Amino acid sequence: MVSKRILRHILFWTLFFCTSLFNELYFSSSWSLHPDWDSFLKGLLSQVLIYSIKAMVVYYSIYTIIPR
Numbered sequence: 001m002v003s004k005r006i007l008r009h010i011l012f013w014t015l016f017f018c019t020s021l022f023n024e025l026y027f028s029s030s031w032s033l034h035p036d037w038d039s040f041l042k043g044l045l046s047q048v049l050i051y052s053i054k055a056m057v058v059y060y061s062i063y064t065i066i067p068r
Contacts, residue, residue, distance in 0.1 A: 025043050
């Protein structure tokens, strides 16, 4: 039961991350004009940092603030 829950969380964050990364790259003017690995890696790194903070805030809220 717990493994299904963890799998759903991983699937949710993966899909959320991929759609955000796609939007970041697709709507970026520099990526649209000259797609290259440097722009891709910068976008990927920024999304990883943003989503690690978002995940920490979400799980802190869910398991600490809301139960109180």
